[in-house]
Amino acid sequence: MKRLPTVAALFAAGGLIVAQSAAADDAASIKSAEAAGPAAVSSAATIYAWGEGGAMTKLRDGTNGYWCMADDPKPGDGQMCGDANAMEWLMALVEKKEPPKGPRRAATT
Numbered sequence: 001m002k003r004l005p006t007v008a009a010l011f012a013a014g015g016l017i018v019a020q021s022a023a024a025d026d027a028a029s030i031k032s033a034e035a036a037g038p039a040a041v042s043s044a045a046t047i048y049a050w051g052e053g054g055a056m057t058k059l060r061d062g063t064n065g066y067w068c069m070a071d072d073p074k075p076g077d078g079q080m081c082g083d084a085n086a087m088e089w090l091m092a093l094v095e096k097k098e099p100p101k102g103p104r105r106a107a108t109t
Contacts, residue, residue: 026059028070032049032071033047033048033059033081034047036078036080042066044064045064045068045081046058046060046061047068050072065083066082067082
């Protein structure tokens with residue numbers, strides 16, 4: 001019976017280590033994304049990172065209508081920032097769809 005509390009403590013400690021590692025990875029991804037644009041844009045931008053299987057993961061909500069993406073370790077995928085129109089274009093590219101047509105829209109601030 002003494003093993004059960006010990007095993008439970010080990011699982012809890014393992015979960016804490018994984019959570020700390022994920023937080024460190026998120027912090028590094030946020031720093032990478034913020035480096036993609038000027039601080040006046042990136043400091044208040046929504047931050048994304050590339051997740052498993054190429055999916056985009058939101059790491060932070062923004063307040064200025066812009067977004068920044070962290071660097072992806074795959075060759076050719078670098079950091080970037082954009083506005084709402086650029087996100088529509090990026091999503092069309094990722095989903096292999098026709099890019100949006102019509103006039104460009106300014107980002108909301």
